Amino acid sequence: MNAIEIKNLTKNFGEKQAVAGLDMTVPMGSIYGFIGENGSGKSTTEKMICGLIPKSGGSITLYGRDNRDRDVRASVGVLIEAPGCFPGLTVFDNMMLEAKNLDIPDAESAVINTLKLVRMEGAAGNKYKNCSLGMKQRVGIAMALLGDPTLLVLDEPLNGLDADGMRIMREVFLDIVKDKKRTILVSSHLLGELQKVATHYGIIRHGRMIREMTAEELDADCRTYVALKTADIKRAKELLLIKYLRVEVDEEEYIRVYDSVSPEEIVSYLYDMGICVTEIMTDKIGLEEYYIDLMKEGK
């Protein structure tokens, strides 16, 4: 069974079509990384999944039922854009309010445990408006986790988190899907972080799904490259471009050769041309580069 199944979903805002016939399948028990440029329709899709905005067309089913089903929707945790908290109330009071909303028995201990999970128990008494951006984000995630939801919809949950916060979130996400019953749909621009936890990916562009794949498929799709360092980067690149089709210099000043070629062959070729290679390795492109490549292809 799929946790989310979307068919031909559309959303129009006046003349503008934000989502244009989107198809999406989120398997149960997965961490689904939902990726796309700003304004590609990610948040709009997530809002439609949660029933926060009406759809213009198409269908959304959650666990085989229409997304307007009251019982399914009661089991969805959400963090879209910013946490929904009252600024004048304390973190604890906000959480207690949400616990009442979810009708959680023994609300107080559930709130304390959830705050502990995101390492926010020490700030429970702080007024929400006095929390830092990272703390607010943690509260938002805690709120989404409250009540042990079957489906979590998280929009940019890692924004504002420090390195420790991101590590904690990764652990929390992996723990949630451990039993393969619960599912997380997460959109983020921090693709490196997303790649560490996601089991499935969906890439959206101009309101359409352009690629859906598993982490294994992404791994197989990601091309290998040879990265090398030399003293004369400019000349080495010029020489390599004569022989190979795709040669690029990355931000760390490594020359990357994307053609299927062995490191020995490159070292030998450059040596013959009078260039000494100081460092060389083979690697695979990550999700970030894969995504950028895909976007370039589209353009």
Added chain:
Amino acid sequence: MENTVSFEKNSFGKRLKSMIRVDLSRMFKSKLFYILIATALLIPVLITVMMTMMDGTVSKDPQTGVETVMEGPDNAWQSIGTLPTEGDESSEAPSDGAGAMGAMGGMDVMSMCNINMMFMLVAVFICLFISEDFRSGYSKNLFTVRADRGEYVISKTLAGFLAGTFMLLAYFIGAMLGGAISSLSFDLGSLSILNVVMCMVAKIFLMLVFVSIDVIVSVAAKQMAWLSLCGSLGAGMLLFMMVSMITPLSSTIINVVLCIAGGAMFGFGLGIGSRAILRKTSLV
């Protein structure tokens, strides 16, 4: 491993109960609620005491030469409604306090500032209470787990109704206190205490009409509190004069039944409208 998930069945009653708990919890933790209750309590005390002190004061317009006599309250009930005069049963009906208008063009603050102001004050509470849900983003949490918008509308209407009832009672207590401080008469004349009780009960049920209007305007305006305030106060003003006619101090069970019927009708009709607005429009 079984690839299915079962979901707990949540009855409407259970969902409504949890929504009401959220709203009441928020209401009783909100400063705004207590400020409005305190305002409702203090206004009649201040007005009654001030008007009693200024009773008989004459002010003259320097341009026209017209003299205006400040007229204070005759009795403690004037902030609630007008006592009928001997042999004129209908005189109290047109407007609360309006009967006290001085015959010589006297200024009567009581005709404007009486208990019926609470029907406007409750609009301030509801508009800010509902818009806060949308401004804070809490509506996302609420409506994600609540596919049926009916619970939200009923709960908000009940919270507003309760707040309005508290305001009416606070004003009543304030009026009595003001009367006592100003040593005004508590004599009801031809009326009995039962009429006063019926008047208050009728006003409480009539509150449902105003609350339903405020709720529908607020859910339509969402985070735009200024818009919902303008809309609710505007609609309230149109109905304001009706309040004194339907709920005079000489109210009987007929007035109460009328107000219950009106409250139920508006509550139900506008509640359906509010639910439809929430279902058809974007909530974020």
